Amino acid sequence: MVHLSIQQVGKTYDDGTEALSSVSFDVNKGEGVVLLGHNGSGKSTLFRCINGIENTSSGKILYNGQPIHDLSKKEIREVRKNIGMVFQQFHLVGNLSVFQNVLFGGLGKSPSSISVFGPFAKQEMRMKALECLDRVGLIHVSKKRADSLSGGQQQRVAIARMLMQEPELVLADEPIASLDPSAGKEVMDLLWSVVKERGMTVICTLHQPEIALQYAERIIGLHKGRFVLDQQTSQLDDTRFEWLYEKNLKNLSKEVISVD
Amino acid sequence: MTNHNKSEYAKHMPKRMKWPGIAGWFGWIFFLLFFIMGLSNANITVDRLWRGLFNAGTFISQAFPPDFNRIEPVTWAMIETFEIAIVGTAVGVVISLPFALLSAKNITRSPLIRSVTRGLLGVMRTVPDLVWALIFVVLFGLGPLAGILTIMIDTIAFCARFFSERIEELNKGPLEALESTGSKRGGVIFGAAIPPAFPSFVSTGLFAFEKSIRGAVVLGLVGAGGIGVELRTSMTLMKFDEAAAIILLILLVVLAVEKVSSKIRLRVI
Numbered sequence: 348m349v350h351l352s353i354q355q356v357g358k359t360y361d362d363g364t365e366a367l368s369s370v371s372f373d374v375n376k377g378e379g380v381v382l383l384g385h386n387g388s389g390k391s392t393l394f395r396c397i398n399g400i401e402n403t404s405s406g407k408i409l410y411n412g413q414p415i416h417d418l419s420k421k422e423i424r425e426v427r428k429n430i431g432m433v434f435q436q437f438h439l440v441g442n443l444s445v446f447q448n449v450l451f452g453g454l455g456k457s458p459s460s461i462s463v464f465g466p467f468a469k470q471e472m473r474m475k476a477l478e479c480l481d482r483v484g485l486i487h488v489s490k491k492r493a494d495s496l497s498g499g500q501q502q503r504v505a506i507a508r509m510l511m512q513e514p515e516l517v518l519a520d521e522p523i524a525s526l527d528p529s530a531g532k533e534v535m536d537l538l539w540s541v542v543k544e545r546g547m548t549v550i551c552t553l554h555q556p557e558i559a560l561q562y563a564e565r566i567i568g569l570h571k572g573r574f575v576l577d578q579q580t581s582q583l584d585d586t587r588f589e590w591l592y593e594k595n596l597k598n599l600s601k602e603v604i605s606v607d
Numbered sequence: 608m609t610n611h612n613k614s615e616y617a618k619h620m621p622k623r624m625k626w627p628g629i630a631g632w633f634g635w636i637f638f639l640l641f642f643i644m645g646l647s648n649a650n651i652t653v654d655r656l657w658r659g660l661f662n663a664g665t666f667i668s669q670a671f672p673p674d675f676n677r678i679e680p681v682t683w684a685m686i687e688t689f690e691i692a693i694v695g696t697a698v699g700v701v702i703s704l705p706f707a708l709l710s711a712k713n714i715t716r717s718p719l720i721r722s723v724t725r726g727l728l729g730v731m732r733t734v735p736d737l738v739w740a741l742i743f744v745v746l747f748g749l750g751p752l753a754g755i756l757t758i759m760i761d762t763i764a765f766c767a768r769f770f771s772e773r774i775e776e777l778n779k780g781p782l783e784a785l786e787s788t789g790s791k792r793g794g795v796i797f798g799a800a801i802p803p804a805f806p807s808f809v810s811t812g813l814f815a816f817e818k819s820i821r822g823a824v825v826l827g828l829v830g831a832g833g834i835g836v837e838l839r840t841s842m843t844l845m846k847f848d849e850a851a852a853i854i855l856l857i858l859l860v861v862l863a864v865e866k867v868s869s870k871i872r873l874r875v876i
């Protein structure tokens with residue numbers, strides 16, 4: 348079943364930068380996709396378009412068959428509730444407790460915002476937040492300030508916040524780019540296992556093709572805002588992706604590199 | 608080896624090294640004119656300066672020892688000043704928060720709302736507080752209410768500006784993270800905008816309070832309640848020893864407030 352459908356999506360920023368041009372692909376429910384591409388290839392832009400932080404300039408994005416461009420603010424919020432984000436810089440609120448940060452995952456779905464704020468938090472919300480923290484192995488630091496944790500721990504807290512949100516689709520934008528290799532592996536293992544055990548769909552951008560191969564079922568590549576690669580990892584014969592990071596791609600049309 | 612014609616060197620000279628242009632000359636002439644006129648209109652003569660020194664001698668000799676006979680009513684007046692400062696500052700700090708949010712670029716998208724808010728703050732700031740006090744005395748009569756409102760306006764203008772600057776320099780990551788959960792605006796603001804800025808709010812609020820206590824003393828002079836009224840009465844009746852006691856009390860309270868507030872500030876940051 349198609350979960351997310353990107354159809355001919357183009358994005359040109361106000362300053363004239365063309366970040367995406369005519370990108371199309373479908374992602375099925377429960378699929379684990381890694382998105383590769385050089386710096387500035389448009390990966391983050393694509394994510395921002397999917398959750399409606401940026402508007403697309405052309406094309407369509409369908410979430411569960413529902414178009415998500417031209418939505419009212421309220422409708423966009425409804426879609427966002429089901430899309431969890433994980434960021435390179437974790438984006439926790441540094442001077443609040445780990446526990447409070449996880450609670451914030453419930454902001455969208457709880458009927459009133461106040462029910463995720465410290466003393467006002469409902470008992471069931473508190474229990475759920477602790478459960479999520481337990482799942483990422485950090486329940487013992489729940490009272491600490493978020494910015495007192497190591498990078499790897501902060502990213503695991505961000506994953507707990509994402510779990511609290513209970514999304515159907517997870518967009519992880521370079522979740523391990525600020526982490527050392529061992530913390531990075533820990534975070535990727537955790538991210539992939541929680542996503543798989545809950546049947547979530549995940550799209551994750553990475554800068555290391557060799558790590559992508561360890562986790563992804565499918566690898567998608569962007570180059571200068573164009574969609575240039577789409578392969579199931581199981582069918583991959585060439586596992587070197589240097590060409591994807593070259594300045595100029597010559598004579599590479601979509602047909603050449605996509606298998607199907 | 609040189610790459611440029613020597614005749615082009617001049618345009619690479621920094622501004623400061625050149626003589627001022629026409630506007631600059633006018634500026635200087637304008638300034639000097641008013642400076643000289645100001646000096647001459649002040650009628651500064653050696654004779655007057657001598658007399659001032661002599662009067663200072665009389666003042667000090669009559670002010671000491673300070674007369675604490677009226678200490679009770681004076682203390683009550685000081686307490687009133689203190690209350691004016693506390694109430695005015697507290698209400699002002701609370702009201703300044705929505706003003707700050709409405710004038711911060713990263714929170715309020717609409718340029719219209721931002722400029723209206725900034726305009727209002729501009730009026731509050733540019734009208735001097737004694738003028739506000741006079742207006743409020745006319746509106747609400749003599750007494751502490753006029754003082755409280757004046758301090759409130761003063762605090763809103765002072766705090767909203769600092770708060771909104773602090774909010775504008777927030778890392779937008781956490782804001783985006785909470786927004787991406789589908790949260791409403793209020794949730795994002797109370798979750799990711801106010802907490803990181805909170806220490807700076809407290810510290811700015813304490814500064815505002817220190818400012819308010821000094822301001823509230825002066826407000827009494829125009830009848831807006833508090834110890835200023837007492838001070839003015841003693842001065843006009845030439846009871847300089849009473850005035851000295853009042854000034855000592857003011858000094859004591861202001862110093863104590865500054866001390867306590869800097870202690871709290873250290874603890875919050």
Ligand SMILES: Nc1ncnc2c1ncn2[C@@H]1O[C@H](COP(=O)(O)OP(=O)(O)OP(=O)(O)O)[C@@H](O)[C@H]1O
Nearest residue numbers: 360362364366384385386387388389390391392393
């Ligand atoms: N807000 C913006 N305004 C204008 N141009 C932007 C903006 N955000 C991104 N861009 C430009 O759009 C292009 C794509 O950027 P994007 O951040 O999507 O790339 P990316 O693939 O995520 O890169 P990286 O690997 O460095 O994270 C770049 O040329 C970038 O400079």
Ligand SMILES: [Mg+2]
Nearest residue numbers: 390391392520
């Ligand atoms: Mg990016």
